[in-house]
Amino acid sequence: MTSDLRLHPRARRRLEAIVAHRAWAPAYLLAGPVGSGVEGAAAYLAKAILCTGNSPPCGVCACCRQVAAGCHLDLARFAPAEARRTDGQEGPIEVIRRLIAHLALRPSVGQRRVVVLPGVDLLQPAAANALLKTLEEPPGAAVLILTVRNPSAVLATIASRCQVVHLPLLDEATLTARGANDHLAAADAHLLARVATAQTGLASTLEPARLRGAWEECGAVWSLLAAGDPGALLAWVDTAVKGRDDDLDLWLAAFGLWLRDGLLLAAGRPAEALCFPELARRLPASRLPPSAFFEHGADLLLTAHRRLAANGQAKLVVGDLLLTLQRDLARGEGGGYHGPLTRVAVGRGG
Numbered sequence: 001m002t003s004d005l006r007l008h009p010r011a012r013r014r015l016e017a018i019v020a021h022r023a024w025a026p027a028y029l030l031a032g033p034v035g036s037g038v039e040g041a042a043a044y045l046a047k048a049i050l051c052t053g054n055s056p057p058c059g060v061c062a063c064c065r066q067v068a069a070g071c072h073l074d075l076a077r078f079a080p081a082e083a084r085r086t087d088g089q090e091g092p093i094e095v096i097r098r099l100i101a102h103l104a105l106r107p108s109v110g111q112r113r114v115v116v117l118p119g120v121d122l123l124q125p126a127a128a129n130a131l132l133k134t135l136e137e138p139p140g141a142a143v144l145i146l147t148v149r150n151p152s153a154v155l156a157t158i159a160s161r162c163q164v165v166h167l168p169l170l171d172e173a174t175l176t177a178r179g180a181n182d183h184l185a186a187a188d189a190h191l192l193a194r195v196a197t198a199q200t201g202l203a204s205t206l207e208p209a210r211l212r213g214a215w216e217e218c219g220a221v222w223s224l225l226a227a228g229d230p231g232a233l234l235a236w237v238d239t240a241v242k243g244r245d246d247d248l249d250l251w252l253a254a255f256g257l258w259l260r261d262g263l264l265l266a267a268g269r270p271a272e273a274l275c276f277p278e279l280a281r282r283l284p285a286s287r288l289p290p291s292a293f294f295e296h297g298a299d300l301l302l303t304a305h306r307r308l309a310a311n312g313q314a315k316l317v318v319g320d321l322l323l324t325l326q327r328d329l330a331r332g333e334g335g336g337y338h339g340p341l342t343r344v345a346v347g348r349g350g
Ligand SMILES: [Zn+2]
Pocket: 050, 051, 052, 053, 056, 057, 058, 059, 060, 061, 062, 063, 064
């Protein structure tokens, strides 16, 4: 069972029962406010549905690994609530149309497609009704996982077509008490709760102590990136990356959190918003790269995950990732960052 769901015994039992039966409903609605771990629960369920192992989600089969890396061909995320019809982008209705076309496709790998739809409670009525039509005539080979923060803001007709699982917000006292029950330190319980909301997809397999260790190693890698010596960086890759194994997955997860936290800091968010608030001390404003650096880093990390899932050689993939980041970082020095995401700066200005 996932680390973050340890904090939700009731939701955990419900999800475990659903997974044990393996008789998937056409749609699930996972309801929980920010900080409740609802994204982690969605990732757990998606992985369990697509898993080909004996006790889903086994975490070791090819499907589980691809889901963890965010590159399973039958897993998709559609976020109509995040779509804005500005700058020629598609709006919520267009996203739902694309979702309907996607659901008409046969699964690529296994027996079904899984689609995660975050923020369904934020949809305007027209988009919510378009989504409702999809739920009224669910395609046989697909499972939809809807997540919402506020279940009372969801159309009753949508909720009634889903199996609903509630994840209550964990207050500090509950976190501490549950952490004590599970022999988790309070700080670890808080860390898990924060990681669960980070939507990394990898969060579901993390153990706090190992995650902290991997995060510290990211700090060492960051120093190497900033030092600007490609040789030293590749020497680290050579000794630290043994191959495609659990340690590498954990390090990549921690590095993803590092980039995410960096992006939040660069966007002016307070330290409390970070998975690892310590990062604010490690990267003071004077040494903080602009948000475009972290955004590009997240893209590069996703590419690395895809290459690894396609059997890319681990040392080569991690080496490419870090060397590109080192070049990005060097270009940012001396003011005026000219990274590949110049569209960010253009968008802001116009
Ligand atoms: Zn599996």
